[in-house]
Amino acid sequence: MATAELVLGLLSRDPAHGYDVKRGHDAWFPDGRPLAFGQVYTTLGRLERDGLVEVVDKTSGGGPDRTVYALTDKGRKHLADWLSDPVPPAWGSADEVLRKLVAAIRTGGDAAAFLARQRASHLRRIRELRETPTEDDPTSPLVREYIVAHLDADLRWLDSALEHLSEQKETRP
Amino acid sequence: MTVLELSSVEYSYRRNAALRGVSLQVQAGEVVAVTGASGCGKSTLLHCAAGILTPDAGSVQVAGQDLATLPEDERSRLRRTKVGVVLQFGQLVPDLPLIDNVALPLLLDGHERAEAHEAALEWLKQVGVADEADAVPAELSGGQAQRAAVARALVTGPSVVLADEPTGSLDSRAGQELLEVLLRASRYRGAALVVVTHDNLVAASADREIRLRDGVIQHEVAL
C-alpha cells in the first residue's frame, strides 16, 4: 500500500495536522475508500520514526490532533523517487471478491449466487459513478475513469469465474 | 404494464437448439440488459421477440398481442409500429439519404410524405444528426449511422426497442455516447429497451440483467 507515500505527498506543500492529511486524501480520491484516522496516525508515526517527516508544532496538552507534521529533506527525496517509479501491476479491489469466492467454494456455499450478486453490485457501482458528476478539478475525472475501468476488468473476471463454475458443474455433477 | 412477454420460447436452427425454454416479461419503460457468452442465444432471443424468427414452441406477446395468432398483415403492422429494432450495423438502406431512411417505416405505414419527413427530422434532431439529414449512410461515421438507426427505430413510436449489440462496432467513447442517445430517446418516447450486450458498461445502465447460458436463463438480477 502506498499510503505512506500519499501522506508524504499530502504534506509536500505545507505542514499539516493528521486531520488535514485525512481530509486531503479523501479529496484526492473522492470515489475511493476514505483513509481511516487510525491509519493516518500510525503512518505518520512510522514516517517520523524513519525520519521522513518531523513534528514542527505541538500545542501543549493536546492530543494527537494538535501535532503538526512537515516533510524532511529525506522525505522529499523519498517522495520524488516514488513519483518517478512506474507502478507494478498490483491487486486492486478484486482481492476481497477473490477471498470470498474461494471461501464460498471451499466451504460449499453457493458460489454462483455470490458471483451473480457481486456482478450486480459492480454494475450498480458503475452506474452510480457515471450518474454523479465529477468534481470540477483536473484529476477527479481521471480517478473516476480509473475506478470504472477496474470495475469493468473485475466484471470480466467475474464472468469467467461464473463460466468456469458452470462448466465444472456440467462435467462433475 | 407488460409490453413484451416471452413464454417458454424454444428455437432450433436445424438440430442446434439455440433457445431451450426462455420466459421473460418486460414492463413499459423498463431497460433490460441481456448478457451471456458468445453463442448462448442472445440474438436468437431478440429475433424471436422482434418477430423476425418464429419460435418452435412457446409464445411471444407484443403490447398484449400474441404474434403467432395474428394474421400476417396485422403481424407485420404490429412489428413495424410497436417494435423498434437497432442492430450492430448495416440496417440503413445504402442509397437513401438519412431523412428518407428514418421516414421509411412511417411511409410503409401509410403516412403522408411531408408528415413522415417532419417526424424523421425531429428524431434526427433528437439523436444529434439533423445536420446529416441529406447524407447517405456511406458518408457517415459509425456513430452517426447508429444514431440514425436509433431515430429509425423510434420514429413510429414503438412500445419496445430491441437492440442487438448497438455499440458493438463503435469505440468506447462513441459507444458510450450512442448508449446515452439510445437511453434518452427510449425514455423520451416512454419505450422499454431490451439491449443485448457484451459490454458491462452498457449492462450497467439497465434496470435488470438477464443472463443467458446455453439457451436458458442462468440468472436474472435487478440492478
Ligand SMILES: Nc1ncnc2c1ncn2[C@@H]1O[C@H](COP(=O)(O)OP(=O)(O)OP(=O)(O)O)[C@@H](O)[C@H]1O
Ligand atoms: N443461422 C444459423 N444457423 C445455424 N445455427 C445458428 C444460426 N444462428 C445462430 N446459430 C447458433 O445458435 C446458437 C445461438 O446463436 P446466437 O446468434 O443467438 O448467439 P449470441 O448469444 O447472439 O452470440 P454472439 O454473442 O456471438 O452474438 C449458437 O450456437 C449459434 O451457433
Ligand SMILES: [Mg+2]
Ligand atoms: Mg448475437
